[in-house]
Amino acid sequence: MITIERDEIGRVNVVHTPDDSNYDGGSDKMKMVTCIVRPEKLESIADTLDKMHIVGMTVTDVRGFGRQKGQVEHYRGGEYTIRFINKVRLDVVVQDEDVKKVMEAVSKAASTGNVGDGKIFVTPVENAMRIRTKEVGTSAL
Ligand SMILES: Nc1ncnc2c1ncn2[C@@H]1O[C@H](COP(=O)(O)OP(=O)(O)OP(=O)(O)O)[C@@H](O)[C@H]1O
Numbered sequence: 001m002i003t004i005e006r007d008e009i010g011r012v013n014v015v016h017t018p019d020d021s022n023y024d025g026g027s028d029k030m031k032m033v034t035c036i037v038r039p040e041k042l043e044s045i046a047d048t049l050d051k052m053h054i055v056g057m058t059v060t061d062v063r064g065f066g067r068q069k070g071q072v073e074h075y076r077g078g079e080y081t082i083r084f085i086n087k088v089r090l091d092v093v094v095q096d097e098d099v100k101k102v103m104e105a106v107s108k109a110a111s112t113g114n115v116g117d118g119k120i121f122v123t124p125v126e127n128a129m130r131i132r133t134k135e136v137g138t139s140a141l
């Protein structure tokens, strides 16, 4: 249900009051595109996503390893392994139809061609809410 309210100085405030059917995640199809990338690629990836009008993302500093199980370093004649390498994780929730173009854009911007370029995981998102307006589903993106 949508109600229009006005605040004390007359500004319009649209209030979405979700009924229970809006919480079941039923009809809106969204995916979380999680990208683990090199930290130095973050800016150009963010620029690319901006140009595509992706309206939000979450960035987290993370550490991890892939198939090479870290990285062998040489120091003062010794050899040791850095198991966890610093990466950046980007979480972008988009409508299903935008998943492919986000994956293509991120993989292009994140690529150096060397091992450790990163990985993209796609997972279903049940529902979302914009807290201020209480909009749910894809309207909340
Ligand atoms: N299977 C996985 N599960 C969770 N995180 C992973 C997985 N594989 C890779 N990652 C994350 O992605 C980061 C980058 O992985 P990376 O690019 O080295 O993958 P890879 O499979 O080893 O590919 P490449 O051979 O190109 O290096 C890792 O540091 C880790 O944070």
Ligand SMILES: [Mg+2]
Pocket: 065, 066, 067, 068, 069, 115, 116, 117
């Ligand atoms: Mg690797």
